Amino acid sequence: MSVWHGAQARRRTAVALAAVSLAVSLTACGGTDDDGKSGADSSSSAPAADKSKAEDQGKDDGPTVPDTSKTLATINGSDGFQFVIHTAARDSGGFLTVTGTIKNTASSAQSVPIRWNGSEQQIKQTGRSLAGMTLIDKAGKKRYYVLRDTDGYPLTTTGVTRLDAGAGVAFFAQFPAPPSSTTQVDLQLPLMPTATIEIS
Template identity: 55%
Template sequence: MSIPHVRKLRRAATAVILAAGLTLSVAACGGDSGKGEKESSSASSSKPAEDSGKGEGETVPDTSKVLVTIKGDSGIDMVINSAKRDTGGFLTISGQLKNTGSGLYTTPIQWSGEEQAVAGTGRSLAAMTLVDSEAKKRYYVLRDTDNRPLTTSGFDPSIEAGKSLTFFAQFPAPATSTSQVDLQFPGFANATIEIS
Protein backbone atom coordinates (compact mmCIF):
# COMPACT_ATOMS: atom_id res chain seq x y z
CA MET A 1 0.00 0.00 0.00
CA SER A 2 1.48 3.36 -0.99
CA ILE A 3 2.28 6.09 1.54
CA PRO A 4 -0.13 8.63 -0.01
CA HIS A 5 -2.92 6.02 0.16
CA VAL A 6 -2.16 5.34 3.84
CA ARG A 7 -2.16 9.07 4.59
CA LYS A 8 -5.49 9.48 2.84
CA LEU A 9 -7.00 6.60 4.87
CA ARG A 10 -5.65 8.07 8.11
CA ARG A 11 -7.07 11.51 7.30
CA ALA A 12 -10.45 9.98 6.51
CA ALA A 13 -10.42 7.93 9.72
CA THR A 14 -9.54 11.02 11.75
CA ALA A 15 -12.38 12.96 10.12
CA VAL A 16 -14.83 10.18 11.00
CA ILE A 17 -13.69 10.16 14.63
CA LEU A 18 -14.02 13.93 14.89
CA ALA A 19 -17.47 13.83 13.30
CA ALA A 20 -18.57 11.08 15.69
CA GLY A 21 -17.27 13.07 18.66
CA LEU A 22 -19.10 16.18 17.49
CA THR A 23 -22.31 14.18 17.01
CA LEU A 24 -22.03 12.72 20.51
CA SER A 25 -21.35 16.17 21.97
CA VAL A 26 -24.38 17.66 20.24
CA ALA A 27 -26.56 14.75 21.34
CA ALA A 28 -25.35 15.06 24.94
CA CYS A 29 -26.01 18.81 25.04
CA GLY A 30 -29.41 18.70 23.36
CA GLY A 31 -32.55 16.83 24.25
CA ASP A 32 -35.60 17.25 26.43
CA SER A 33 -35.03 19.94 29.06
CA GLY A 34 -37.75 18.36 31.20
CA LYS A 35 -35.46 15.45 32.08
CA GLY A 36 -33.38 15.57 35.23
CA GLU A 37 -29.85 16.91 35.24
CA LYS A 38 -28.58 13.64 36.65
CA GLU A 39 -29.99 11.65 33.72
CA SER A 40 -28.47 13.93 31.07
CA SER A 41 -25.07 13.94 32.74
CA SER A 42 -24.98 10.15 32.97
CA ALA A 43 -25.90 9.83 29.28
CA SER A 44 -23.14 12.21 28.22
CA SER A 45 -20.48 10.47 30.28
CA SER A 46 -21.30 6.88 29.37
CA LYS A 47 -18.39 4.83 28.07
CA PRO A 48 -18.22 1.23 26.90
CA ALA A 49 -15.70 0.45 29.66
CA GLU A 50 -18.20 1.45 32.35
CA ASP A 51 -21.39 0.12 30.79
CA SER A 52 -20.34 -3.06 29.01
CA GLY A 53 -22.73 -5.18 31.04
CA LYS A 54 -25.63 -2.77 30.76
CA GLY A 55 -26.11 -2.76 26.99
CA GLU A 56 -25.29 0.95 26.90
CA GLY A 57 -22.31 2.89 25.63
CA GLU A 58 -21.24 5.23 22.88
CA THR A 59 -22.98 3.21 20.19
CA VAL A 60 -26.67 2.45 20.51
CA PRO A 61 -27.77 0.38 17.52
CA ASP A 62 -31.38 0.32 16.37
CA THR A 63 -32.32 -3.02 17.91
CA SER A 64 -35.71 -3.13 16.18
CA LYS A 65 -34.02 -4.71 13.15
CA VAL A 66 -31.90 -7.86 13.31
CA LEU A 67 -29.86 -8.81 10.27
CA VAL A 68 -28.48 -12.00 11.79
CA THR A 69 -27.91 -13.69 15.16
CA ILE A 70 -24.74 -15.77 15.43
CA LYS A 71 -24.40 -18.30 18.23
CA GLY A 72 -20.98 -18.28 19.86
CA ASP A 73 -19.08 -20.21 22.50
CA SER A 74 -20.40 -20.62 26.06
CA GLY A 75 -23.76 -18.90 25.64
CA ILE A 76 -22.65 -15.69 23.92
CA ASP A 77 -24.67 -14.48 20.91
CA MET A 78 -23.67 -11.80 18.41
CA VAL A 79 -26.68 -9.90 17.11
CA ILE A 80 -26.00 -7.73 14.05
CA ASN A 81 -28.50 -4.86 13.88
CA SER A 82 -27.11 -2.87 10.95
CA ALA A 83 -24.49 -2.81 8.22
CA LYS A 84 -24.57 0.67 6.72
CA ARG A 85 -22.45 2.42 4.13
CA ASP A 86 -21.34 5.84 5.35
CA THR A 87 -20.24 8.83 3.34
CA GLY A 88 -16.52 8.77 2.76
CA GLY A 89 -16.32 5.10 1.78
CA PHE A 90 -16.88 3.39 5.14
CA LEU A 91 -19.04 0.48 6.23
CA THR A 92 -20.19 0.47 9.86
CA ILE A 93 -21.41 -2.71 11.53
CA SER A 94 -23.47 -2.23 14.71
CA GLY A 95 -24.90 -4.78 17.08
CA GLN A 96 -24.79 -6.43 20.48
CA LEU A 97 -22.90 -9.24 22.14
CA LYS A 98 -25.45 -10.90 24.46
CA ASN A 99 -24.64 -13.26 27.29
CA THR A 100 -27.52 -15.74 27.11
CA GLY A 101 -25.84 -18.15 29.52
CA SER A 102 -26.38 -18.43 33.27
CA GLY A 103 -22.88 -17.38 34.34
CA LEU A 104 -20.33 -14.65 33.80
CA TYR A 105 -18.83 -14.68 30.29
CA THR A 106 -15.15 -13.70 30.07
CA THR A 107 -14.40 -11.97 26.77
CA PRO A 108 -11.52 -13.69 24.95
CA ILE A 109 -8.27 -11.86 24.29
CA GLN A 110 -8.54 -13.09 20.68
CA TRP A 111 -11.30 -10.52 20.07
CA SER A 112 -8.62 -7.81 20.07
CA GLY A 113 -6.65 -9.42 17.25
CA GLU A 114 -3.00 -10.39 17.04
CA GLU A 115 -1.38 -7.09 16.04
CA GLN A 116 0.94 -5.90 18.80
CA ALA A 117 0.28 -2.20 18.12
CA VAL A 118 -3.49 -2.73 18.41
CA ALA A 119 -3.21 -5.02 21.43
CA GLY A 120 -1.47 -2.17 23.24
CA THR A 121 -4.62 -0.04 23.01
CA GLY A 122 -6.62 -2.36 25.29
CA ARG A 123 -9.58 -4.66 24.74
CA SER A 124 -11.35 -4.19 21.41
CA LEU A 125 -13.10 -6.02 18.58
CA ALA A 126 -10.22 -5.46 16.15
CA ALA A 127 -10.15 -9.14 15.14
CA MET A 128 -13.48 -8.75 13.29
CA THR A 129 -13.15 -9.03 9.51
CA LEU A 130 -15.46 -8.88 6.51
CA VAL A 131 -15.03 -10.98 3.37
CA ASP A 132 -16.39 -10.02 -0.04
CA SER A 133 -16.29 -13.45 -1.67
CA GLU A 134 -17.29 -12.18 -5.11
CA ALA A 135 -14.42 -9.67 -5.26
CA LYS A 136 -12.17 -12.04 -3.27
CA LYS A 137 -11.27 -9.33 -0.74
CA ARG A 138 -10.96 -9.29 3.04
CA TYR A 139 -11.57 -6.08 5.01
CA TYR A 140 -10.10 -5.36 8.43
CA VAL A 141 -11.29 -2.90 11.08
CA LEU A 142 -9.92 0.55 10.26
CA ARG A 143 -7.26 2.20 12.47
CA ASP A 144 -6.85 5.86 13.39
CA THR A 145 -3.58 7.78 13.22
CA ASP A 146 -2.54 6.43 16.65
CA ASN A 147 -3.18 2.85 15.47
CA ARG A 148 -6.32 2.51 17.61
CA PRO A 149 -8.99 0.35 15.97
CA LEU A 150 -12.22 2.09 14.93
CA THR A 151 -14.38 -0.24 16.96
CA THR A 152 -15.79 -0.53 20.46
CA SER A 153 -12.84 -0.76 22.85
CA GLY A 154 -11.90 -0.45 26.50
CA PHE A 155 -14.82 -2.59 27.66
CA ASP A 156 -14.91 -4.77 30.79
CA PRO A 157 -13.27 -8.20 30.45
CA SER A 158 -16.57 -9.95 31.21
CA ILE A 159 -20.29 -9.75 30.47
CA GLU A 160 -22.77 -10.68 33.19
CA ALA A 161 -25.49 -13.27 32.58
CA GLY A 162 -28.45 -11.71 30.78
CA LYS A 163 -26.50 -8.53 29.90
CA SER A 164 -25.11 -7.31 26.61
CA LEU A 165 -22.32 -5.21 25.17
CA THR A 166 -23.33 -2.89 22.32
CA PHE A 167 -20.66 -2.49 19.68
CA PHE A 168 -19.69 -0.97 16.38
CA ALA A 169 -16.87 -1.72 13.97
CA GLN A 170 -15.90 0.38 10.97
CA PHE A 171 -14.41 -1.02 7.77
CA PRO A 172 -13.50 0.26 4.31
CA ALA A 173 -16.69 -0.10 2.26
CA PRO A 174 -16.72 -2.79 -0.43
CA ALA A 175 -17.62 -1.82 -4.00
CA THR A 176 -21.13 -0.39 -4.37
CA SER A 177 -22.10 -3.45 -6.42
CA THR A 178 -21.49 -5.64 -3.34
CA SER A 179 -24.75 -6.19 -1.44
CA GLN A 180 -23.58 -8.73 1.13
CA VAL A 181 -20.43 -9.73 2.99
CA ASP A 182 -19.40 -12.54 5.31
CA LEU A 183 -18.59 -11.49 8.87
CA GLN A 184 -15.83 -13.42 10.64
CA PHE A 185 -15.03 -13.11 14.35
CA PRO A 186 -13.17 -15.45 16.76
CA GLY A 187 -15.50 -17.86 18.57
CA PHE A 188 -18.38 -17.41 16.11
CA ALA A 189 -19.38 -19.15 12.89
CA ASN A 190 -19.11 -17.14 9.67
CA ALA A 191 -22.32 -15.28 8.85
CA THR A 192 -23.55 -13.50 5.73
CA ILE A 193 -24.97 -10.02 6.29
CA GLU A 194 -26.82 -7.68 3.95
CA ILE A 195 -25.42 -4.18 3.43
CA SER A 196 -27.92 -1.33 3.51
Protein backbone atom coordinates in the same frame (compact mmCIF):
# COMPACT_ATOMS: atom_id res chain seq x y z
CA MET B 1 -40.22 84.38 54.04
CA SER B 2 -41.43 83.80 50.51
CA VAL B 3 -37.87 84.09 49.18
CA TRP B 4 -36.63 81.51 51.71
CA HIS B 5 -39.47 79.12 50.92
CA GLY B 6 -38.78 79.53 47.17
CA ALA B 7 -35.09 78.70 47.60
CA GLN B 8 -35.95 75.67 49.72
CA ALA B 9 -38.41 74.45 47.09
CA ARG B 10 -35.82 74.81 44.35
CA ARG B 11 -33.30 72.81 46.39
CA ARG B 12 -35.86 70.02 46.90
CA THR B 13 -36.58 69.97 43.18
CA ALA B 14 -32.87 69.76 42.37
CA VAL B 15 -32.36 66.88 44.84
CA ALA B 16 -35.34 65.04 43.36
CA LEU B 17 -34.02 65.46 39.82
CA ALA B 18 -30.59 64.22 40.89
CA ALA B 19 -32.13 61.16 42.49
CA VAL B 20 -34.16 60.40 39.36
CA SER B 21 -31.05 60.82 37.18
CA LEU B 22 -29.06 58.46 39.43
CA ALA B 23 -31.82 55.84 39.34
CA VAL B 24 -32.00 56.01 35.54
CA SER B 25 -28.22 55.64 35.30
CA LEU B 26 -28.19 52.58 37.56
CA THR B 27 -31.03 50.98 35.61
CA ALA B 28 -29.19 51.48 32.33
CA CYS B 29 -25.93 50.04 33.70
CA GLY B 30 -27.25 47.10 35.67
CA GLY B 31 -30.98 46.69 35.52
CA THR B 32 -32.85 43.63 36.64
CA ASP B 33 -34.10 40.59 34.82
CA ASP B 34 -37.50 38.94 35.16
CA ASP B 35 -36.41 37.15 38.34
CA GLY B 36 -35.36 40.37 40.04
CA LYS B 37 -31.65 39.56 39.74
CA SER B 38 -29.29 42.36 38.95
CA GLY B 39 -27.78 42.70 35.48
CA ALA B 40 -24.34 41.93 36.90
CA ASP B 41 -25.59 38.61 38.26
CA SER B 42 -27.20 37.75 34.93
CA SER B 43 -24.05 38.46 32.98
CA SER B 44 -21.90 36.45 35.38
CA SER B 45 -24.04 33.37 34.75
CA ALA B 46 -23.59 33.59 30.96
CA PRO B 47 -20.10 32.02 30.82
CA ALA B 48 -21.36 29.00 32.76
CA ALA B 49 -24.18 28.53 30.25
CA ASP B 50 -21.76 28.89 27.34
CA LYS B 51 -19.44 26.35 28.95
CA SER B 52 -22.29 23.88 29.38
CA LYS B 53 -23.30 24.34 25.73
CA ALA B 54 -19.71 23.81 24.60
CA GLU B 55 -19.45 20.63 26.65
CA ASP B 56 -22.67 19.31 25.10
CA GLN B 57 -21.35 20.02 21.61
CA GLY B 58 -18.09 18.26 22.45
CA LYS B 59 -19.74 15.00 23.45
CA ASP B 60 -19.04 12.00 21.30
CA ASP B 61 -21.94 11.25 18.97
CA GLY B 62 -20.57 8.03 17.74
CA PRO B 63 -22.66 4.96 17.02
CA THR B 64 -23.05 3.69 20.60
CA VAL B 65 -26.75 2.74 20.42
CA PRO B 66 -27.61 0.56 17.43
CA ASP B 67 -30.98 0.52 15.70
CA THR B 68 -32.38 -2.70 17.14
CA SER B 69 -35.49 -2.71 14.96
CA LYS B 70 -33.68 -4.96 12.46
CA THR B 71 -31.71 -8.18 12.81
CA LEU B 72 -29.38 -9.08 9.95
CA ALA B 73 -27.88 -12.11 11.67
CA THR B 74 -27.58 -13.86 15.02
CA ILE B 75 -24.26 -15.54 15.79
CA ASN B 76 -24.17 -18.01 18.68
CA GLY B 77 -20.84 -19.07 20.14
CA SER B 78 -20.24 -22.30 22.04
CA ASP B 79 -19.31 -20.39 25.23
CA GLY B 80 -22.67 -18.60 25.54
CA PHE B 81 -21.75 -15.36 23.80
CA GLN B 82 -24.19 -14.17 21.16
CA PHE B 83 -23.73 -11.47 18.54
CA VAL B 84 -26.91 -9.93 17.14
CA ILE B 85 -26.06 -7.87 14.04
CA HIS B 86 -28.53 -5.03 13.50
CA THR B 87 -27.09 -2.88 10.70
CA ALA B 88 -24.33 -2.82 8.09
CA ALA B 89 -24.60 0.61 6.52
CA ARG B 90 -22.46 2.52 4.06
CA ASP B 91 -21.87 6.24 4.52
CA SER B 92 -20.83 9.00 2.16
CA GLY B 93 -17.24 8.92 3.41
CA GLY B 94 -16.59 5.48 1.93
CA PHE B 95 -16.96 3.57 5.19
CA LEU B 96 -19.12 0.65 6.26
CA THR B 97 -20.31 0.60 9.87
CA VAL B 98 -21.58 -2.59 11.47
CA THR B 99 -23.65 -2.26 14.66
CA GLY B 100 -25.15 -4.83 16.97
CA THR B 101 -25.42 -6.21 20.48
CA ILE B 102 -23.16 -8.65 22.31
CA LYS B 103 -25.09 -10.80 24.77
CA ASN B 104 -24.05 -13.30 27.41
CA THR B 105 -26.69 -16.04 27.22
CA ALA B 106 -24.88 -18.22 29.79
CA SER B 107 -26.09 -18.63 33.38
CA SER B 108 -22.97 -17.04 34.86
CA ALA B 109 -20.71 -14.06 34.22
CA GLN B 110 -18.16 -14.53 31.45
CA SER B 111 -14.87 -12.90 30.52
CA VAL B 112 -14.72 -11.71 26.92
CA PRO B 113 -12.21 -13.72 24.85
CA ILE B 114 -8.96 -11.84 24.35
CA ARG B 115 -8.76 -13.25 20.82
CA TRP B 116 -11.54 -10.84 19.79
CA ASN B 117 -8.80 -8.18 19.89
CA GLY B 118 -7.06 -9.63 16.87
CA SER B 119 -3.50 -10.81 16.58
CA GLU B 120 -1.71 -7.63 15.40
CA GLN B 121 0.99 -6.46 17.80
CA GLN B 122 -0.09 -2.81 17.57
CA ILE B 123 -3.70 -3.70 18.39
CA LYS B 124 -2.62 -5.73 21.41
CA GLN B 125 -1.08 -2.57 22.83
CA THR B 126 -4.27 -0.50 22.52
CA GLY B 127 -6.35 -2.57 24.95
CA ARG B 128 -9.43 -4.75 24.66
CA SER B 129 -11.54 -4.29 21.53
CA LEU B 130 -13.29 -6.03 18.65
CA ALA B 131 -10.43 -5.35 16.23
CA GLY B 132 -10.29 -9.05 15.34
CA MET B 133 -13.57 -8.71 13.44
CA THR B 134 -13.25 -8.89 9.65
CA LEU B 135 -15.54 -8.75 6.63
CA ILE B 136 -15.10 -11.05 3.63
CA ASP B 137 -16.26 -9.93 0.19
CA LYS B 138 -16.42 -13.31 -1.53
CA ALA B 139 -17.41 -11.84 -4.89
CA GLY B 140 -14.49 -9.40 -4.88
CA LYS B 141 -12.20 -11.87 -3.10
CA LYS B 142 -11.15 -9.32 -0.48
CA ARG B 143 -10.93 -9.22 3.30
CA TYR B 144 -11.64 -5.96 5.15
CA TYR B 145 -10.20 -5.17 8.58
CA VAL B 146 -11.45 -2.75 11.23
CA LEU B 147 -10.13 0.73 10.48
CA ARG B 148 -7.54 2.44 12.73
CA ASP B 149 -7.24 6.07 13.73
CA THR B 150 -4.02 8.07 13.37
CA ASP B 151 -2.79 6.78 16.76
CA GLY B 152 -3.38 3.16 15.79
CA TYR B 153 -6.53 2.64 17.85
CA PRO B 154 -9.23 0.54 16.17
CA LEU B 155 -12.51 2.20 15.19
CA THR B 156 -14.64 -0.24 17.13
CA THR B 157 -16.10 -0.70 20.59
CA THR B 158 -13.36 -0.99 23.21
CA GLY B 159 -13.07 -1.80 26.89
CA VAL B 160 -15.55 -4.70 27.09
CA THR B 161 -13.85 -7.32 29.27
CA ARG B 162 -16.69 -9.10 31.07
CA LEU B 163 -20.46 -9.58 30.80
CA ASP B 164 -22.80 -10.68 33.58
CA ALA B 165 -25.24 -13.51 32.96
CA GLY B 166 -28.03 -12.32 30.67
CA ALA B 167 -26.36 -8.93 30.12
CA GLY B 168 -25.80 -7.26 26.76
CA VAL B 169 -23.76 -4.37 25.41
CA ALA B 170 -24.04 -2.43 22.15
CA PHE B 171 -21.10 -2.49 19.74
CA PHE B 172 -19.96 -0.99 16.47
CA ALA B 173 -17.09 -1.62 14.07
CA GLN B 174 -16.10 0.51 11.09
CA PHE B 175 -14.53 -0.86 7.90
CA PRO B 176 -13.59 0.41 4.46
CA ALA B 177 -16.69 0.04 2.31
CA PRO B 178 -16.64 -2.69 -0.36
CA PRO B 179 -17.59 -1.67 -3.93
CA SER B 180 -21.20 -0.60 -4.41
CA SER B 181 -21.80 -3.77 -6.42
CA THR B 182 -21.19 -5.83 -3.27
CA THR B 183 -24.45 -6.35 -1.39
CA GLN B 184 -23.40 -9.16 0.97
CA VAL B 185 -20.35 -9.85 3.10
CA ASP B 186 -19.37 -12.57 5.57
CA LEU B 187 -18.68 -11.34 9.08
CA GLN B 188 -15.99 -13.23 10.97
CA LEU B 189 -14.85 -12.96 14.59
CA PRO B 190 -12.38 -15.32 16.29
CA LEU B 191 -14.07 -18.22 18.13
CA MET B 192 -17.47 -17.40 16.58
CA PRO B 193 -19.21 -18.91 13.53
CA THR B 194 -19.24 -16.95 10.27
CA ALA B 195 -22.44 -15.08 9.34
CA THR B 196 -23.52 -13.55 6.04
CA ILE B 197 -25.02 -10.05 6.35
CA GLU B 198 -26.72 -7.70 3.90
CA ILE B 199 -25.24 -4.24 3.27
CA SER B 200 -27.65 -1.33 3.19
